[in-house]
Amino acid sequence: MDTPLALSDFEPRSELVTPQHQVLQPRYPVVDAHNHLPIEALAADPTRVTQIVQVLDEAGVQTVVNLSGGWGDTLERTLDGLDRAHPQRFVTFCNVDWRGVGEPGWAERATAQLRRDVAAGAKGLKVFKELGLRHRDTAGRLVSPDDPRIAAIWAQAGELGVPVLIHAADPVAFFRPLDRHNERWDELQRHPDWHFYGGDLPGFDELIAALYRTIEAHPQTTFITAHVGCYPENLAFVTRMLERHPNLYTDFSARIAELGRAPYSARRWFLAHADRILYGTDAVPMVEMYRNSYRFLETEDEYFDYAVGAPIPPQGRWKIYGVSLPDDVLRRVYHDNAAALLGLG
Template sequence: MNKRLTYGWIGWLLLGTLSALGQGVENLRLMDYRPKSIYRIPKTTVTKAKYPVIDVHSHDFLMKSGADLGGWVRLMDQYGIKKTIVLTMSTGARFDSLVAKYKRYPNRFDLWCGFDFTGYNNDPTWTDHAIKELERCQKMGAKGIGEVGDKGLGLFYDRPTRAYGMHIDDPRMKPLLKRCGELGMPINIHVAESYWMYQKVDSTNDGLINAAKWHVYLNQPDILNHEQMISTLEHAVRDNPGTTFIACHLANCDYDLSILGKMFDQYPNLYADISARYGETATIPRYMKKFYEQYQDRLLYGTDMGIDDHMYQTTFRILQTADEHFYEVEHYYYHWPLHGFDLSDQVLKKVYSENAEKLLYRKKR
């Protein structure tokens, strides 16, 4: 074959291949982006937590995961988790059924109940009924309340009744919150969402995929914005000094933890769990290490990400190691690389279990 013709065909093939590759990149969706680090740097495989763990934020994931209760306990044993708190958000018959479900392992799981908001919008005596149900749930074994949730439209996590239009600092909540303190029952509360979810869903949003999925639409009637939501939490904590609050997911202040830090400085009855915010914070490891060191007595380990080997391993890797530039897109859905915090033994012991033990075994007043 003529050499010029041969080279010409090769050139056209190369050009076509490059064009195809370029076309693919141009049409690549961010949600399909799965980068793999090429850095030849230390990589730590963490097979177990360095110290015993209490997971303060989980749910009844068994149905969703297909796992059985015994299998979950074996997984906890494998990774050094001595106790898991199951936030049921339930009262009445549903809570009772969960108590029956988990009673096989009374030392491995603590169940927390919800609030019964039945009649909150039309019955002036609803708090009396809610307090009686709270006391009944405690006698059934409830150690705390949660996860109470409000993303701007009101308290809507609890079952069977959702309290739209009522926030945690509503005066109607005061007797209920006070009684929680008297019973020694901490309240795990979710307010707002991470700040990316309030930003425009466009090319400037660096948390774009999660921001699109969990976007908070502020054009809804009577919805509170992020700042207003954090204020409802602060008001409730301030006005109920005898009640312990656990702001889950770092109070969704992961973009500016000085907000949470200032509340820690002012209110000794406020704690925060770190659940489901590893992906958001492992991007700023040096800042996070300082934050953990400064507030080591107020932070609690939690997951809120199902029942999974790799999930546990990744949380320990972020907290315990100095590993750099690794990806966990499938777990956290962000395209950015993560880095370990390399926390000290003292901090790890407190975050993993010592802080939780102080709350769990505090005597009621």
Template sequence: MLQQNRCWLSGIAVAGLVLAGLTCRPATAQEVAELIPEYESYAEADFVSASRGTVKAKMLGSKGWYLAIEAPPGESPSRVTLNAKDQKVLRLLALRGGGRRLVQKGDSIDVIVPADGVGWFFLYAPFPDVSVYDYQPKTLFKLADNTPAKAKYPVVDIHVHLALASPEERLKIMDAVGVALVIDSPLGTATEFSYRRFEEKYPDRFLTFGNVNFSTRFDEEFPGDVIAKLESDASSMGVPGVSEVIDKGSGVYGHALVPEPRGNVYVDDDRMMPLWRSAARLKLPVLLHVAEPIWFYEPIDGDHEFLRSQAFGFRWSLAGTDVLSRDEMMRRRDRIMEEIPDLVVIGAHMGHLEDDLARLGETLDKHPNFYVEMGVRHAYLGVQPHTARKFHIKYQDRILFGQDGALNAWQYRQYFRFMETDDDQIAIRFWEPKLYGLNLPDEVLKKIYYGNASRLFPKVKEKLLKLHPNLDFPE
């Protein structure tokens, strides 16, 4: 054995005692070459140093470097600290020798060099620092794509912002994908504007929610004015409900980045409650967008579950702002439902509890007039397809179809693909997680697509029957 060839026992006698020890000589270049293949092509390494002995390296393409460590030989294996500057994570493979941990964060890592003094390791090149913006993986998987051209049953889309869209363009898209009706929530425009532009022209296909003007919310006349307006919209245009009202934790009509010196008017403010009471009295459901997805509140760091989504949707992040928490906003929304049990509340975007469907279920159980629509939450329902499928089946009478915005045909079809098929890795917007289809039973689809909306909005049922005289309405 090499060690035996290179080490010898020596001793000296001191005052009648014999002190003995093993003395070793370092391996010659030829001896090292017998242990490490291609050793002659190794060169002095300048990017890595050893606490004891020398390091020579040989590069292997972009993968990394072979390292030959020559340390003083001894009786037993010895620890050598390797230092490779400017690497965030050191990853080594021990080819000859070992180490307690061969993956380490930081510049240095301890390796164990065999007693003969010759260690051989592979140091992996630094893993590329890919920016979250550049991380746009292209799948290599060959997966089924059963995207339906049209939804299986007529669809009523209850969360839409048509704004200045062309009615004819919208109809073309609706026809192409099987959307029978949409109910517009005028946000930047007013009820009358949307009504004249869409519903009056194509009464069988468009409906218009009554829009509330919150810009006057600090006026004393506000509650009376908006109630009077809602009543007149109901009688003149037959609005089927109240347009999306948004309170992301900085009050209705508020913005997280715009301080309101007069104080925020939250969705359950005393100035708002009369409006909700009137809506209940007029039997007008309200589409309430309260709070935001839970991950919008998360600090932007490596722990963020949907970092890519947040990077591309950074303007929606609420981290670092002083908006009210998601929980506080849930309490405020629930308070409205407790105080006005007759009011039908449609929680936009799964009521912003898509991360906790058990809690959403409890809320639905507690408030029989609470409904949700899934607008833009398919991505986050689709990362939990087993839980989401059970939820949709259990609460099939309480979920409505909505998408938020004004989608193109492809986007609509991805919703239908998500609900109707069991396709894997459904890609929607490129920065969002891939989703997994729910493959919902027909009876459930019928309810979500049109049945529940027909129950909540008598006008919807009337119009649907004109379009589809033989449509069966699930109980």
């Protein structure tokens, strides 16, 4: 031992020698059911949409679901720039303006806006994790997903026949103290605003319980949870929820780091719920990003990076293993489940 080494400088290179596969094209056309293409960012660069379509073509992605459609005028501009300009390549979900919960007439106004947005062409409603963690009512209290004052939104989506893609909470480690035991220490150093600990913030378990109470209370509404049931660290829990709630689907966007560190459990989970799982990335469309996720789904490759080109693994200091899914599962997860929910070809 001579020179001490700071953990932040430690970037070990694996000397493991095992088969490595590149998967250039997915085995079936892909629907990326979880992405964000806000119109403000696209409008800033007139060639951006064309660039994205080129990436999709190269990576074998048929359709991208843009969950950041906003509402009203913003949604209209988004639909013009994406869905109407490139039919079948882009599908957009609208969002809800959560400001003013607690004012008289809030639910009537919000459900009327949702009806207008779906009539305009939104294919679903996306709810961000800020519901439960940031949005406050007129009295300054956090609004939980199961708050009765907003229940009309979930019922309205069900009546309109559009799915609600909902993200509640975040990785469990974001709700723990930021100390030497926190498995996402690096990530929280880079994004201190993702640390939901202290103050009047609810705990992880409280948020997850509120999410599933909401899903249970609205059996006529189809819910797609983001990020593996919003609890990818605990696949047994997600399995129980999928078994209990027939109106529940989930994407696994931004969570191959979680699934790929538990490859045996993850593979069993994919096989058991192949009709309820949607492919998604939650990442800027890039060819190598897509290909790495195909490698995870389609190969038995061992101990590889879940994020390409990141010197320190962005979510936690571990690597992943492929789950080598069979064809019939891949077809449903890549394409068929999302296509059926969204009315795509």
